[in-house]
Amino acid sequence: MSLLFAGVELGGTKIVCALAKADGELLERIQIDTEAPEDSLPRIKAELQNLIDIHGPFAALGIGTFGPLQLNRSASDYGRLGPTPKLLWRDCDLYRYFADWLTVPVALDTDVNAAALGEVKWGAAVACDSVVYITVGTGIGGGVVVNGQPIHGLLHPELGHMRAPRAAGDDFEGNCPVHTDCIEGMAAGPAIVARWGKQLDQLPTNHVAYAQTAHYIAHLVTNSILLLSPGKVILGGGVMSNKNLFPMIRKNVQALLNGFIAVDAIEKSIDQYIVPPGLGGNSGVLGAIVLAMTTRD
Amino acid sequence: MSLLFAGVELGGTKIVCALAKADGELLERIQIDTEAPEDSLPRIKAELQNLIDIHGPFAALGIGTFGPLQLNRSASDYGRLGPTPKLLWRDCDLYRYFADWLTVPVALDTDVNAAALGEVKWGAAVACDSVVYITVGTGIGGGVVVNGQPIHGLLHPELGHMRAPRAAGDDFEGNCPVHTDCIEGMAAGPAIVARWGKQLDQLPTNHVAYAQTAHYIAHLVTNSILLLSPGKVILGGGVMSNKNLFPMIRKNVQALLNGFIAVDAIEKSIDQYIVPPGLGGNSGVLGAIVLAMTTRD
Numbered sequence: 188m189s190l191l192f193a194g195v196e197l198g199g200t201k202i203v204c205a206l207a208k209a210d211g212e213l214l215e216r217i218q219i220d221t222e223a224p225e226d227s228l229p230r231i232k233a234e235l236q237n238l239i240d241i242h243g244p245f246a247a248l249g250i251g252t253f254g255p256l257q258l259n260r261s262a263s264d265y266g267r268l269g270p271t272p273k274l275l276w277r278d279c280d281l282y283r284y285f286a287d288w289l290t291v292p293v294a295l296d297t298d299v300n301a302a303a304l305g306e307v308k309w310g311a312a313v314a315c316d317s318v319v320y321i322t323v324g325t326g327i328g329g330g331v332v333v334n335g336q337p338i339h340g341l342l343h344p345e346l347g348h349m350r351a352p353r354a355a356g357d358d359f360e361g362n363c364p365v366h367t368d369c370i371e372g373m374a375a376g377p378a379i380v381a382r383w384g385k386q387l388d389q390l391p392t393n394h395v396a397y398a399q400t401a402h403y404i405a406h407l408v409t410n411s412i413l414l415l416s417p418g419k420v421i422l423g424g425g426v427m428s429n430k431n432l433f434p435m436i437r438k439n440v441q442a443l444l445n446g447f448i449a450v451d452a453i454e455k456s457i458d459q460y461i462v463p464p465g466l467g468g469n470s471g472v473l474g475a476i477v478l479a480m481t482t483r484d
Numbered sequence: 485m486s487l488l489f490a491g492v493e494l495g496g497t498k499i500v501c502a503l504a505k506a507d508g509e510l511l512e513r514i515q516i517d518t519e520a521p522e523d524s525l526p527r528i529k530a531e532l533q534n535l536i537d538i539h540g541p542f543a544a545l546g547i548g549t550f551g552p553l554q555l556n557r558s559a560s561d562y563g564r565l566g567p568t569p570k571l572l573w574r575d576c577d578l579y580r581y582f583a584d585w586l587t588v589p590v591a592l593d594t595d596v597n598a599a600a601l602g603e604v605k606w607g608a609a610v611a612c613d614s615v616v617y618i619t620v621g622t623g624i625g626g627g628v629v630v631n632g633q634p635i636h637g638l639l640h641p642e643l644g645h646m647r648a649p650r651a652a653g654d655d656f657e658g659n660c661p662v663h664t665d666c667i668e669g670m671a672a673g674p675a676i677v678a679r680w681g682k683q684l685d686q687l688p689t690n691h692v693a694y695a696q697t698a699h700y701i702a703h704l705v706t707n708s709i710l711l712l713s714p715g716k717v718i719l720g721g722g723v724m725s726n727k728n729l730f731p732m733i734r735k736n737v738q739a740l741l742n743g744f745i746a747v748d749a750i751e752k753s754i755d756q757y758i759v760p761p762g763l764g765g766n767s768g769v770l771g772a773i774v775l776a777m778t779t780r781d
Contacts, residue, residue, distance in 0.1 A: 317637040333630045340614040340713035341747050349707045352649050365744050410646045414711050416637035447662050
């Protein structure tokens with residue numbers, strides 16, 4: 188009998204609980220709405236208990252969650268949420284909640300680091316030394332995996348909050364509550380709606396909103412390439428589910444780099460370099476499974 | 485008798501050859517001017533042979549060089565220089581030249597990755613999981629070390645060529661030959677001279693050139709923090725030897741992040757977070773020694 192691993196993806200609007208084998212085969216996948224922690228945490232526990240009742244014990248639990256999140260293992264508040272804009276979840280001690288309940292190891296990381304990890308293991312970035320995973324949705328976040336390990340450092344990547352030069356003629360003030368006109372404040376879903384009164388999908392593809400959104404995301408991708416030289420850049424999230432953006436972003440990235448990074452991946456086969464998630468909507472929860480599989484707890 | 489390691493730092497204007505023990509103690513350090521490769525390469529070889537004659541054989545050679553440079557070990561052109569603006573050195577096969585001569589391992593990386601490695605091993609970033617080393621001089625380059633390993637990926641970091649929003653009132657067109665107004669084109673030494681007719685050191689510290697230079701470098705540092713969350717950011721190079729820039733850059737970085745990365749290193753002790761090289765002018769050559777010590781050839 189092969190080992191089983193449990194994964195939880197904790198997002199701002201939904202939570203996914205899953206059980207998988209070590210080859211990534213999902214045996215169970217349950218999706219529930221995100222409520223306050225006093226409702227959602229017992230609900231997750233009940234779902235996991237149910238999985239145990241059906242399939243027997245799992246070997247470890249991995250959790251990918253929105254942040255900010257303390258990831259320093261030697262810190263007393265390891266696995267606790269920081270000053271998240273989801274106010275009800277501030278200071279929620281995720282690690283403690285599950286580690287006190289379970290006897291098996293509990294591993295945590297950000298949802299986007301988990302997604303990057305899932306994509307390296309089973310998705311669009313298999314065999315890549317390094318990958319940047321960017322999600323453009325309600326916010327803009329990113330995860331980075333280098334040599335198989337998610338990046339932590341001081342905290343963890345928060346790449347959506349870089350600034351970029353403005354798109355030509357763009358006078359929108361930006362709507363990031365912290366940085367006003369950072370890339371998240373100019374190109375995330377709510378910024379598009381605040382500016383144009385509609386989502387991108389509801390606008391014609393020749394609307395300037397497309398060009399402007401592609402402009403900001405292309406700067407983010409270009410900065411990621413110049414700093415990290417990743418083997419693959421993966422763009423996911425609600426806004427990126429509009430596939431018209433991909434060709435525009437790729438073209439902008441090539442124009443911004445202007446031949447400077449003279450490698451085939453950018454010059455000749457950028458269609459295979461800047462790509463959607465290979466695991467579709469399961470990057471995060473499968474990444475949580477990888478966290479469970481690789482924990483050294 | 486302890487093992488000895490040789491290191492070469494190949495820069496656009498100078499070359500440093502050195503011999504060190506495994507604890508980083510420099511036994512010899514020779515600095516020569518950079519000429520054409522047909523002059524400089526035999527000169528480096530003669531200096532290394534001289535070190536062998538005096539101290540006996542070294543265990544490995546590490547080379548940190550300007551780029552771009554092929555760092556993919558499985559590529560047929562591993563260790564060859566790419567389309568560098570130093571035209572005489574284009575396509576120079578550094579690895580082959582030294583590997584054909586020596587019987588010991590030869591390890592290569594960019595000068596800035598080497599500098600980052602040196603700083604992690606013996607300098608300002610000891611015990612840091614990750615570090616970004618940025619040099620602001622004739623150009624703006626950067627090296628990144630994560631979990632003890634320099635970043636390669638597709639190529640290697642070229643972070644000076646990111647774009648940033650313009651400083652208020654700044655209408656300089658920029659002088660990067662490839663990207664015009666990227667950060668290198670706005671804030672490297674030649675950009676400052678092209679704009680103001682003088683180097684920063686020759687201008688009063690209340691001159692707007694200081695604020696503008698600090699603005700662009702602060703964006704570069706901020707982007708690095710948001711993408712990589714490094715344990716330390718090290719700023720070296722000729723322009724940064726003007727120590728008046730450090731407090732301005734630190735203040736700008738705090739303003740740009742605006743409390744978003746709520747860690748003490750940024751909020752309370754940024755003086756110990758954004759710092760000059762701990763190894764002074766020897767980061768690069770000592771990093772080359774680390775390359776030699778850690779090669780798996």
